[in-house]
Amino acid sequence: MAALANGRYDWEYADHISAVPAESMFDFANRGSLYEQWQEVVDKTESSWRSLETYNYNKYHRIEEIYLWMNQISEKYKDVVTQHFLGMTYENRTMYYLKISQPSNNSKKIVWMDCGIHAREWIASAFCQWFVKEILQSYKDNSRISRLLGNLDFYVLPVLNVDGYIYTWTTDRVWRKSRSSHNNGTCFGTDLNRNFNASWCSIGASKNCQDLTFCGTGPVSEPETKAVSSFIESKKEDILCFLTIHSYGQLILTPYGYTQNKSSNYEEMIQIAQKAADALKAKHGTSYRVGSSIDILYATSGSSRDWAQDIGIPFSYTFELRDTGKHGFVLPEDQIEPTCEETMEAVLSVLDDASPFWQKPCCFLGKLEEVPILQSKKQFSESRTSGGSSKGALPIIKRGRQTEENGKIIKMVGIQGGDSTGSKNKMETPLGSARYRKFRQL
Amino acid sequence: MQHRRQPPSASRPGGLHPAASLLALLLVLALPRATAAPAGHEDTGRLPDAGLPRGLLQHAARAALHFFNFRAGSPSALRVLAAVQEGRAWINQKKECQVDLAFTTESYNQEEGEERLGKCSARVLFRNQKPRPAVNVTCSRLIEKKQRQEEDYLLYKQMKQLKTPLDVISMPDSHGHIDPSLRPIWDLAFLGSSYVMWEKTTQFLQYYMMQLSRVKLWKTDDDEIDFDYTVLLHEFSTQEIIPCHIHLVWYPGKTLKVKHHCQELQTPEEASGAEEGSAAALTDLSRTSREKRSVYTES
Numbered sequence: 096m097a098a099l100a101n102g103r104y105d106w107e108y109a110d111h112i113s114a115v116p117a118e119s120m121f122d123f124a125n126r127g128s129l130y131e132q133w134q135e136v137v138d139k140t141e142s143s144w145r146s147l148e149t150y151n152y153n154k155y156h157r158i159e160e161i162y163l164w165m166n167q168i169s170e171k172y173k174d175v176v177t178q179h180f181l182g183m184t185y186e187n188r189t190m191y192y193l194k195i196s197q198p199s200n201n202s203k204k205i206v207w208m209d210c211g212i213h214a215r216e217w218i219a220s221a222f223c224q225w226f227v228k229e230i231l232q233s234y235k236d237n238s239r240i241s242r243l244l245g246n247l248d249f250y251v252l253p254v255l256n257v258d259g260y261i262y263t264w265t266t267d268r269v270w271r272k273s274r275s276s277h278n279n280g281t282c283f284g285t286d287l288n289r290n291f292n293a294s295w296c297s298i299g300a301s302k303n304c305q306d307l308t309f310c311g312t313g314p315v316s317e318p319e320t321k322a323v324s325s326f327i328e329s330k331k332e333d334i335l336c337f338l339t340i341h342s343y344g345q346l347i348l349t350p351y352g353y354t355q356n357k358s359s360n361y362e363e364m365i366q367i368a369q370k371a372a373d374a375l376k377a378k379h380g381t382s383y384r385v386g387s388s389i390d391i392l393y394a395t396s397g398s399s400r401d402w403a404q405d406i407g408i409p410f411s412y413t414f415e416l417r418d419t420g421k422h423g424f425v426l427p428e429d430q431i432e433p434t435c436e437e438t439m440e441a442v443l444s445v446l447d448d449a450s451p452f453w454q455k456p457c458c459f460l461g462k463l464e465e466v467p468i469l470q471s472k473k474q475f476s477e478s479r480t481s482g483g484s485s486k487g488a489l490p491i492i493k494r495g496r497q498t499e500e501n502g503k504i505i506k507m508v509g510i511q512g513g514d515s516t517g518s519k520n521k522m523e524t525p526l527g528s529a530r531y532r533k534f535r536q537l
Numbered sequence: 538m539q540h541r542r543q544p545p546s547a548s549r550p551g552g553l554h555p556a557a558s559l560l561a562l563l564l565v566l567a568l569p570r571a572t573a574a575p576a577g578h579e580d581t582g583r584l585p586d587a588g589l590p591r592g593l594l595q596h597a598a599r600a601a602l603h604f605f606n607f608r609a610g611s612p613s614a615l616r617v618l619a620a621v622q623e624g625r626a627w628i629n630q631k632k633e634c635q636v637d638l639a640f641t642t643e644s645y646n647q648e649e650g651e652e653r654l655g656k657c658s659a660r661v662l663f664r665n666q667k668p669r670p671a672v673n674v675t676c677s678r679l680i681e682k683k684q685r686q687e688e689d690y691l692l693y694k695q696m697k698q699l700k701t702p703l704d705v706i707s708m709p710d711s712h713g714h715i716d717p718s719l720r721p722i723w724d725l726a727f728l729g730s731s732y733v734m735w736e737k738t739t740q741f742l743q744y745y746m747m748q749l750s751r752v753k754l755w756k757t758d759d760d761e762i763d764f765d766y767t768v769l770l771h772e773f774s775t776q777e778i779i780p781c782h783i784h785l786v787w788y789p790g791k792t793l794k795v796k797h798h799c800q801e802l803q804t805p806e807e808a809s810g811a812e813e814g815s816a817a818a819l820t821d822l823s824r825t826s827r828e829k830r831s832v833y834t835e836s
Contacts, residue, residue, distance in 0.1 A: 268711045269778045307776040393774050420745035423771055427713030
């Protein structure tokens with residue numbers, strides 16, 4: 096089935112009550128059985144609601160409700176919100192994102208946020224919805240949010256892993272992966288956050304479908320990954336922040352998971368993340384740790400965050416929301432509000448700190464031509480036992496270095512990659528903007 | 538059936554003197570800032586980089602607490618990690634990972650605004666990827682023993698009032714809710730699961746209790762709570778969910794008896810075990826030296 100680009104749903108799909116057309120809710124009178132089916136869905140949901148005013152952001156919602164909510168949001172706030180088709184899932188469901196953009200003459204930098212790449216992390220999708228609600232309810236009278244929306248476009252994907260999310264509602268609350276079928280239908284699901292083209296399956300992921308970190312049959316083998324990848328790729332020069340929301344652990348993670356090496360802007364990223372964690376803690380006292388994924392979590396490869404950084408998006412973070420294990424994935428609903436409030440502070444802090452980069456031209460970190468990828472786990476562990484940061488001894492992607500003069504950063508050397516001649520000269524991205532240099536001195 | 542009373546809490550003879558000497562051994566280190574250096578940098582040089590997992594101190598603290606909670610045997614006095622304050626870790630000649638640390642704890646069921654921090658110090662010895670770390674843990678007493686016994690008894694009475702046999706499908710439900718009247722069940726399940734989680738912990742594997750997927754509760758002839766349940770444990774590094782079938786028998790003040798059988802997803806063998814939860818009980822059974830070295834003390 097094809098979901099139509101303008102956000103309407105194909106009618107045959109609605110039979111499965113996995114998604115419900117939005118406008119149709121209002122002209123349902125003559126639809127007969129379809130209306131009755133929708134009515135059933137509404138009656139069954141714990142928070143039976145008809146309008147956006149009564150949507151309960153303090154509860155977890157089925158996918159049908161989230162789809163309906165997206166429709167209603169884009170209807171009510173049609174001045175700034177549009178709903179877009181991103182792609183199809185393995186089980187042929189539609190993936191939708193919301194674009195929040197204040198019309199203006201200049202094109203703006205993009206902030207991307209996706210939630211629910213892992214099906215059981217319900218609080219993540221709850222946060223995406225909360226975030227959208229907050230932006231839209233506040234942008235007219237809150238100067239901070241108004242400033243953000245005046246300078247940035249927001250693209251929010253509330254549920255990335257739609258099939259998996261549905262599965263956690265119907266069958267297995269702790270399902271993590273997608274629902275792709277493998278080995279002749281004997282094994283299901285790819286870990287979508289191991290499926291991106293970033294040192295795919297080199298470490299911290301499994302080639303065995305039975306495992307929860309199964310990386311798929313190849314990089315970007317899954318339709319969900321493909322949908323996100325293609326879209327981000329098409330917009331990458333304009334994307335300033337790539338935020339991917341998970342749970343649990345209470346962490347703000349910078350790249351990388353697949354190598355100990357750090358990106359050229361690692362220092363800034365950590366500073367920004369630490370300020371965000373401080374802002375978060377100021378809200379309700381919740382402690383978050385900050386660091387690169389491999390340093391404070393565990394090694395992973397093929398993550399969306401690492402891939403986004405590698406294609407040049409300068410601020411790519413993973414958020415792991417509440418808690419630290421007492422409830423884990425099954426976070427009680429009474430924690431949705433405080434979690435979302437504090438996370439909101441953190442995200443706004445990141446966006447504020449990225450303000451030197453709002454204007455074009457920006458700090459796009461350069462395109463990777465040749466990316467030497469670790470060949471095997473053996474090489475990786477060898478690199479670690481040989482004392483950590485061995486320079487040049489192993490084919491690990493080298494991050495750039497900065498040249499300082501009189502305490503001012505003169506230039507930032509970009510990511511090592513080949514140029515058209517295939518040589519390994521470092522690409523230089525001179526810092527044209529005085530505003531950037533000023534930021535560096537902070 | 539003989540009732541065995543739990544001995545008054547005291548150090549084992551020859552055990553470490555609580556807190557003071559242990560702390561004296563510890564280097565006072567500034568904890569790594571939240572922009573965490575790799576676990577290896579927490580000590581000034583004794584710590585090799587390679588092979589040590591991230592967040593080792595927190596991991597060791599949790600392992601120590603699983604063990605402590607199980608040994609304390611008190612579902613109304615369970616503790617969780619608040620913060621690690623200081624610690625160091627090193628690999629000894631036998632390729633074991635030893636962690637000395639001091640940390641604060643909170644009550645598992647901490648009320649809003651309640652600020653009761655306990656203090657613990659522990660030595661945890663991870664045996665080269667084998668489970669059942671040797672734990673030597675000492676925690677400050679949070680409440681008087683008498684009060685703890687009373688609260689346990691209250692919990693016991695609440696459970697007795699439930700209609701048995703009790704049959705619950707899933708706790709909490711998908712939305713994280715636990716009916717307040719069923720809360721004692723969760724606490725008792727956590728107590729039993731603490732044993733299993735300690736038992737399975739290695740330096741690389743750490744467990745969290747996620748959900749009870751099946752609960753059967755009834756009373757024995759001796760009025761003990763006989764509790765049979767399946768718990769879903771979440772292992773963090775593999776992200777796997779491990780179902781464990783646990784059967785425990787509990788009476789306030791009496792030795793906790795636990796039997797378990799976990800589904801091991803990685804290997805074909807299944808892991809199971811049985812345990813009795815008091816220091817006295819362990820010395821009586823002939824066990825491996827690793828277990829004899831595990832000590833729980835409440836000062």
